[in-house]
Amino acid sequence: MNKVRVRFAPSPTGALHIGGVRTALYNYLFAKQHGGDLIFRIEDTDSHRFVPGAEDYILESFKWLGITFDEGVSFGGKYGPYRQSERKDIYKKYVQQLLDNDKAYIAFDTPEQLDAKRTETANFQYDASTRLQMTNSLTLSKDEVEKRIAAGEQYVVRFKIEPGEEVTVHDLIRGDVHINSSILDDKVLYKSVDNLPTYHLANIVDDHLMEVSHVIRGEEWLPSAPLHVLLYRAFGWEETMPQFAHLSLLLKPDGNGKLSKRDGDRLGFPVFPLEWHDPKTGEVSSGYRESGYLPEAVINFLALLGWNPGNDQEIMSMDELIKLFNLEKCSKSGAKFDYEKGKHFNHLYLQKKSDAELAVFVQQKLDERNISAAPQKIEMAVAAMKERATFTKDLWDLCSFFFIAPTEFNEKDVQKRWKEDTHRLLSELLPVLASIPNFDDAEATEETVKAWCEAKGYGLGNVMNPFRLTLVGEMKGPQMFQITKILGKTEVIKRLKFALETIH
């Protein structure tokens, strides 16, 4: 087999959709597994939909996710340029080749005329059955065609599809897919307005010239795959035609249809890897990174949406994914996007991080608030709380009480835990705590306090629950003597006294 070369070729029309990320990921895994190359190509043949900044956004997204490219826009390589708008001359040459070989023809029908035709004739299709009724180089004389072009009239080049042919596309995921060429229309391959090809032509020419071996793309391309096969044939490139694999789509979590940006807004989760500021509308969309996701969790979660290793294993690093990935194990049906499971993965990956790595997120928040704290204390706080966190941003909400003493106390918890004798009990606890040299040994502190409770005949819950309230402000947090250890003796006594004065 020739060298594996695959590509991810987005259109710079906005932020990178999470489904696109998955397609890129599968391409990446496939390339790495086979020691092949992954190419980054920009398909900007639609000048109207170009959005500035989109290209950089896409690049930055992959950088964050750890998906690397071997060649392409911003990476270089000997098959460039990799931006389709910079390949105009190349396409022009190949369009001419098709024209010369009678595989394509020039059409002058304006968009308005076509619209009129479509409303006039239901299910109108520009194909072998209708093209002789239209204004094109098949119905016009050669002179007339040249005259019109010379006069500056806009035209398109259409692919001349021969009807009645059974076209077979071999798909690595779905097997053979058959389609009759009669149902295909004479696709526009090139437009004179901007001297740019359409997707279909550019795609085939580039994949051929860049020696792409496998085309792994979304299912929305399956219906046009036969057209692409026909194009390879028309160029005489069928022998080296890449292999196809059409991936199932990512669907809305609820209801029907494919996952869209709107669904994320509506259901409250990001559909983009990074936060995106739309330069046209000024709209801001949330991103996985900014929402506190870890890239490795996003990768793992996405990899499993439409593919599985064939056993029960779910937690896989990028390296493991590269080893285990297999196109044949990709599912044929669309996967509803299960955001809850994504959260689960993030939680799992967050737990794998060291305390020091996670402490950074708390340190940031402390810096913002000009609070200084010993790194050791931050790490201890993180260690005590991280298992409760799903997102990196949860860490601060969870740990803040270690650094900011409560000034008010959760009303419901006070009602429930602050009883008649609580004030007396905690007042008595004060000297007991004061008698302990320091709280560094959590077990020793616990023993002393418990022994005191027992000696006095006080219920443990009656002491510990309100005690927690005084230190945390609410009924949350780790084991009490873990808290006292991290807070330190001075702070504990200070907080206890304050609560005693405040809660009545």
Next chain:
RNA sequence: GGCGGUUUAGUCUAGUGGCCUAGGACGCGGCCCUCUCACGGCUGAAACCCGGGUUCGAUUCCCGGAUCCGCUACCA
């Protein structure tokens, strides 16, 4: 409408002509742990789209239907 694809619990999925009393994970319920909240452990409810056929036997193979998805642009 036409064409193509698809179909295992609410969701992602495993799997097979008899090992299936259909496995795992998320989510949901319960119990345990416990000074709180979590985590964790245990546990429960929950699925082979429908109808024919082939077969001793079908969730698995075949046919038909339905479903959902996609495409049907001078967008990708």
